[in-house]
Amino acid sequence: MTWTEERVTADDGVRLWTARxxxxxxxVLCHGGPGLWDMFDGVGGELADRATVIRWDQRGCGRSQRGEGPWTTERFVADLDAVRDRFGRPGVALLGHSWGAQLALGYALAHPERVSTLVYVSGTGIGPDADWHPDYRRNFLARLGDHPERLARWRELTGRRLFTDQEARERAVLQWSVEFEDRDRALEHAGRMADPWFGVATECGKVLNEERKRLWGTPALYTACESLDVPVVIVDGAxxxxxxxxxxxxxxxxxxVRRVTxxxxxxxxWVEDPDGFRAAVATAIH
Structure with missing residues (x-):
């Protein structure tokens, strides 16, 4: 698949990397993180026979202009609107994964008239972190502990105050390996996520995660979602x-709302059930 790359300028002058x-x-695809970059190259290409697929790196991340805040959902929603305005008329479909699902939902709440449908993939809902983070942490350590040497190395790297770029990549691959049910291929899949490696925008991730802790789980968010007049397909990996x-x-x-598990x-x-994932997205965007 050949991607056409372009820089889109946000309203405050920050330049965002895009590909279509x-x-x-x-x-429009919204990658996870926060602080990571677009990793939709493969699955984006597979969806391109059904839509004009637009990928982008969020502010301060990946191939976009680095180190530029502010790190707020409001600012990222404005950046996403600049991407939408460049490539699509009002009424685009959005697909967000993990943190990107939260961002895409935030955009739909802010601009429902500009969204035709929302595909919400592997998000964590709209409740407080207490609804999911303690279990996530336990599951993370248990799954990485399937290979004690990997857990020990991850702990060693995590305990360091300074990383080389190679060590940062190694730590990320170990951490991302827990995301795959197929433990035999987990490191292979995680290594593919880190290729190419752009480095994690750690300050971006820290600030946005703190914002989520303050704002998610509030009555105002529940009320806003109850009024959202946009079709949503939730896609989960069980x-x-x-x-x-x-x-x-x-x-x-x-x-x-409709939910596909x-x-x-x-x-x-899309890595471990590509056919099921494509079918779920296809029903949402057509």
Whole structure:
């Protein structure tokens, strides 16, 4: 698949990396993190026979202009609107994964008239962190502990105050390996996520995660979701180490929602159930 790369300038002058391919109605992909970069190259190409797929690196991350805040959902929503405005008319489809699912939901709440449909993949719902993070932490340590040497090395690297770039990549690959149900291929899958390696924007991730802790789980968020007049498809991997019950809060609140659970997939369902994932997205965007 050949991607056409372009820089989109946000309203405050920050330049955002984008890539597009395919034909048809636009489908904008919002990557996870926060602080990471677009990793949708493969699955984005597979969706390009159904839509004009638009990928982008969020502010301060990956191939976009680095080190530029502010790190707020409001600012990231404005950046996403700049990408949408460049490539699509009002009424684009959005697909967000993990943190990107939270961002895409935030955009739909802010601009429902500009979203035709929302595909919410592997998010953690709209409740407080207490709904999911303690179980996630336990599951993380248990799954990484399937290989004690990997857990020991991850702990060693995590305990350091300074990393080389190579050590940062090694730590990320070990951490990301827990996202896959197939333990024999977990490091292979995680290594593919880190290739190419752009380095994690740690300050971005820290600030946005703190913002989520303050704002998620509030009555105002529940009320906003109850009024959202946009069709939403929630896509889960049943083997995600983040408890899927956390997403029930969002499913209960939304008036126009359908949920697809892929029983053999983890946090990146397009990797472990590509056919099921493509089918779920296809029903959402057509």
């Amino acid at each position: 391919a395919g034909q048809g109605e636009p489908l 083997r995600d180490i983040r408890p899927r019950s956390a997403v029930d809060s969002l499913e209960r609140a939304l008036p126009r 892929l029983p053999t997939a983890g946090h990146l369902p």
